[in-house]
Amino acid sequence: MKAGWHIDAVKTRGSPSHQSSGRLPWALGLMKSNRQRRDEINAHRVKKRDEQRKVAESRRITERIATTAKSQGLKVRELAAVSKRVHVNEANLAPNASWGWPDFVHRGYYVDQPFICVGCNVQQVWTATQQKWWYETAKGDIWTVAKHCRPCRRKERDRKNKARRVHLEGLAKKKERKVVA
Numbered sequence: 001m002k003a004g005w006h007i008d009a010v011k012t013r014g015s016p017s018h019q020s021s022g023r024l025p026w027a028l029g030l031m032k033s034n035r036q037r038r039d040e041i042n043a044h045r046v047k048k049r050d051e052q053r054k055v056a057e058s059r060r061i062t063e064r065i066a067t068t069a070k071s072q073g074l075k076v077r078e079l080a081a082v083s084k085r086v087h088v089n090e091a092n093l094a095p096n097a098s099w100g101w102p103d104f105v106h107r108g109y110y111v112d113q114p115f116i117c118v119g120c121n122v123q124q125v126w127t128a129t130q131q132k133w134w135y136e137t138a139k140g141d142i143w144t145v146a147k148h149c150r151p152c153r154r155k156e157r158d159r160k161n162k163a164r165r166v167h168l169e170g171l172a173k174k175k176e177r178k179v180v181a
């Protein structure tokens, strides 16, 4: 440590920018470099602590999976596949007015669904993650399923928006005519 400080002091004293200032330039330079170094050390410590925390967390998860696998007589690989599933959180679903529940609720997790787009007749996949978003975030009706692929859905939305705009403009014109008459 001491040797490092000394080198810094010598370096700073020699630099022309500090020679022009009259107030102990080398000492100011030394203070600054010490603070910078302290910041660097702190940043390094924080980074190291974060890394250690991440390693510890992933080790905990691995151990938990192994323990559960053992208790259920499953191979670790099988259980890892189970834990990766996109699970259904029933609390997030839109209210269900009908009797019974769709398959994904009974199953407890979403599975990728192949379907044929009604717009372009091309085979598509409605992924488990997309389904979770639709039912649990967008609060889509639990009995609805994907019908359009993404480009067709956008086209369909544009078409509906345009139709609504034309309709509203028509209404406004009608009103105007009535006022004039």
Ligand SMILES: [Zn+2]
Pocket (backbone or CB within 6 Å): 117, 118, 119, 120, 121, 122, 148, 149, 150, 151, 152, 153
């Ligand atoms: Zn399509």
